[in-house]
Amino acid sequence: MSQTDFSVRVASVTPVAETIKRFRFERVDGEALPIFSGGAHIVVSMKDGSVTRRNAYSLMSDPADPSGYEISVAKAEESRGGSVFMHEKVKVGDVLTISAPVNLFSPDWRGRKHILIAGGIGITPFMSMMAQFDKAGVAFELHYAVRERARGAYLEDLVARYGSARVKTYVSEEGTRIPLEDILTRQPLGTHLYVCGPDRLIAGVLDAGRDAGWPDYNLHAEHFLTPPPGKPFSVELTRSGKTVAVGEHESILEALEAAGVDAPYLCRGGACGQCETGVAACEGILLHNDLFLSDDEKASGKKIMICVSRFEGQRVALEL
Amino acid sequence: MAIVFRQETFRDDFTYRNSPENIRRFPFPFPDDNYMYSVNMEPHVKGAAGTVFENLIDVDEHYISEMADRALVLKADPLRYQALPHMMQAQWDTLELLMEQQAAGYPEHFTLEKNGDRWRWINRPLGIDDTFTFGDLTTLPMEPLEYISRQTQGDITIVDQRDNNLWMDAGMVTTQADWSLDFDVGMNFMEWHGPVPLAHQQGVFERALKFLLNMQLGKPIRRYNWTMTINPRLDTSPENYPKWGKDRTTVTPENVGDKVHLRVEVQTLWRLPRSNALLFVIRCYLMNMSELVTVPKWANRFHRVLGSLPTELVDYKGITRYRDVTVEWLSKYDDGAPTSAGTFPD
Numbered sequence: 180m181s182q183t184d185f186s187v188r189v190a191s192v193t194p195v196a197e198t199i200k201r202f203r204f205e206r207v208d209g210e211a212l213p214i215f216s217g218g219a220h221i222v223v224s225m226k227d228g229s230v231t232r233r234n235a236y237s238l239m240s241d242p243a244d245p246s247g248y249e250i251s252v253a254k255a256e257e258s259r260g261g262s263v264f265m266h267e268k269v270k271v272g273d274v275l276t277i278s279a280p281v282n283l284f285s286p287d288w289r290g291r292k293h294i295l296i297a298g299g300i301g302i303t304p305f306m307s308m309m310a311q312f313d314k315a316g317v318a319f320e321l322h323y324a325v326r327e328r329a330r331g332a333y334l335e336d337l338v339a340r341y342g343s344a345r346v347k348t349y350v351s352e353e354g355t356r357i358p359l360e361d362i363l364t365r366q367p368l369g370t371h372l373y374v375c376g377p378d379r380l381i382a383g384v385l386d387a388g389r390d391a392g393w394p395d396y397n398l399h400a401e402h403f404l405t406p407p408p409g410k411p412f413s414v415e416l417t418r419s420g421k422t423v424a425v426g427e428h429e430s431i432l433e434a435l436e437a438a439g440v441d442a443p444y445l446c447r448g449g450a451c452g453q454c455e456t457g458v459a460a461c462e463g464i465l466l467h468n469d470l471f472l473s474d475d476e477k478a479s480g481k482k483i484m485i486c487v488s489r490f491e492g493q494r495v496a497l498e499l
Numbered sequence: 500m501a502i503v504f505r506q507e508t509f510r511d512d513f514t515y516r517n518s519p520e521n522i523r524r525f526p527f528p529f530p531d532d533n534y535m536y537s538v539n540m541e542p543h544v545k546g547a548a549g550t551v552f553e554n555l556i557d558v559d560e561h562y563i564s565e566m567a568d569r570a571l572v573l574k575a576d577p578l579r580y581q582a583l584p585h586m587m588q589a590q591w592d593t594l595e596l597l598m599e600q601q602a603a604g605y606p607e608h609f610t611l612e613k614n615g616d617r618w619r620w621i622n623r624p625l626g627i628d629d630t631f632t633f634g635d636l637t638t639l640p641m642e643p644l645e646y647i648s649r650q651t652q653g654d655i656t657i658v659d660q661r662d663n664n665l666w667m668d669a670g671m672v673t674t675q676a677d678w679s680l681d682f683d684v685g686m687n688f689m690e691w692h693g694p695v696p697l698a699h700q701q702g703v704f705e706r707a708l709k710f711l712l713n714m715q716l717g718k719p720i721r722r723y724n725w726t727m728t729i730n731p732r733l734d735t736s737p738e739n740y741p742k743w744g745k746d747r748t749t750v751t752p753e754n755v756g757d758k759v760h761l762r763v764e765v766q767t768l769w770r771l772p773r774s775n776a777l778l779f780v781i782r783c784y785l786m787n788m789s790e791l792v793t794v795p796k797w798a799n800r801f802h803r804v805l806g807s808l809p810t811e812l813v814d815y816k817g818i819t820r821y822r823d824v825t826v827e828w829l830s831k832y833d834d835g836a837p838t839s840a841g842t843f844p845d
């Protein structure tokens with residue numbers, strides 16, 4: 180356990196909507212957790228029998244409250260285990276390990292106003308952000324869309340807390356949709372926009388923003404990349420001399436951890452660059468799934484982000 | 500143990516000196532008899548007692564005099580403190596961190612009492628006892644960063660993180676070796692690191708940037724930098740060049756021991772909690788050659804390092820005029836014996 184990991188007890192588990200549960204963690208030793216910044220996430224490590232699962236979740240509690248951290252977990256339809264484990268196995272009183280907060284989706288504090296666009300469970304990073312904006316007296320507007328009301332988490336809570344002028348909700352089953360064009364064209368200069376949710380929503384919002392003439396650096400997105408499954412393969416490690424098998428529903432990073440090989444990571448979702456690994460040999464193709472490497476770097480075949488990317492072919496060796 | 504603070508000057512009559520105990524805790528930066536440039540980063544964790552890493556924010560016998568010198572610099576040039584408006588949250592983060600670390604390290608000199616957002620800060624060496632509301636600007640006599648950096652040794656800059664880059668958007672810079680906050684404020688990482696020879700081609704700075712962008716809360720790091728200064732002058736900024744530039748022509752074989760100083764910067768880097776910005780505390784340590792050679796290992800090693808320094812680095816560090824005379828002076832103290840591993844005195 181590194182000095183930035185914390186041993187926490189599950190203080191409460193609250194069902195908030197169909198397939199969504201909220202978990203509250205408090206430190207086992209009773210000490211305060213670090214204060215954090217809106218948009219930050221933690222990595223939760225879960226011991227599931229002999230397997231250790233690690234998932235990243237956005238923090239949704241008030242960043243200024245060090246007494247506990249809260250996350251919301253949606254049970255994914257084709258879950259790779261982490262969210263199902265959280266839903267079915269984790270109970271009040273259980274002890275888990277969490278990392279210190281890391282923020283890869285920090286607001287731009289120069290913004291005069293912040294437009295937040297959330298789809299489904301993508302609401303969570305905005306909950307900590309709004310608490311911080313509200314306290315700092317910074318202008319914001321949330322546009323929150325869900326598919327059906329029964330699956331929408333915190334719809335009423337948020338309206339009640341911040342008022343219907345700042346929080347707009349949309350339910351696609353009921354035929355209400357985010358009026359993107361209208362939102363994008365009526366903002367004062369210096370407004371920043373943030374989007375989090377399904378890939379389609381993110382791509383749509385970013386495209387619409389650019390079309391409406393927004394500069395790239397005023398548009399921010401957090402993708403929830405989960406490691407995609409694929410054909411099993413094995414990797415050779417040039418430094419440790421080991422060969423590690425990577426299963427169909429496992430990332431290289433997870434397979435390495437299971438084999439007792441330590442590799443660095445922060446986001447486990449292909450965004451931060453921390454797990455970048457040199458490729459020593461490759462007879463086959465690297466399946467790059469990350470958002471970090473440039474197209475040139477991907478094409479060079481010299482680097483791979485082991486938290487999300489895979490391999491197909493005869494033989495691959497990594498500098499680990 | 501309470502620190503005995505010295506009364507001394509960093510200008511005019513230059514009465515700055517190190518006590519024998521303070522010499523031994525000097526952060527001598529050379530691990531080897533040969534010099535090689537590297538971005539030397541290591542975790543900033545507590546080190547042994549009697550070193551500058553005994554506490555994470557180091558306070559030493561020069562504290563009161565350094566703060567007095569800073570006040571003089573600010574009086575003459577208020578622009579040595581600057582903060583862009585969006586950095587207010589990061590300013591409060593910084594105030595908290597520096598108060599907490601100084602109070603934890605030196606309880607006999609500093610006390611921080613927190614009662615919710617109502618805080619009381621006692622700084623005994625400077626005779627300050629203030630109660631204020633954390634987060635409420637109107638309850639402090641000046642902005643939080645200026646307030647706390649008038650009470651902390653070392654230059655302090657806060658770097659905002661956005662668009663996958665770092666931006667120098669706030670700082671208090673009065674003890675800097677030849678760079679200027681007024682010139683760098685608002686610049687990004689690559690811009691403010693522009694003129695370093697050799698290293699840039701090696702891609703060292705791209706890697707350093709990626710490393711910094713991913714720095715984690717609770718895992719500060721540190722690195723060293725060094726140069727040399729004539730006379731124990733803290734403020735060798737470009738703005739002040741007319742005052743110190745000509746010092747470099749005054750070195751003679753007779754006055755090397757007193758005039759020529761090794762200047763070491765220990766930079767500590769911290770991720771800030773509320774703002775997600777990075778805090779750089781750039782602490783400057785000065786030691787003259789007569790003090791340096793009281794540690795035989797350092798006398799041997801520094802003579803060899805300075806003698807083997809590549810010409811482009813000699814020029815880059817601005818020590819061309821007096822390097823040779825200093826090496827010559829140091830040679831009298833190099834007994835030719837091999838030096839032990841590590842940087843600490845034997």
Ligand code: FES
Nearest residue numbers: 447451452454486
């Ligand atoms: S851990 Fe962040 S990119 Fe792989």
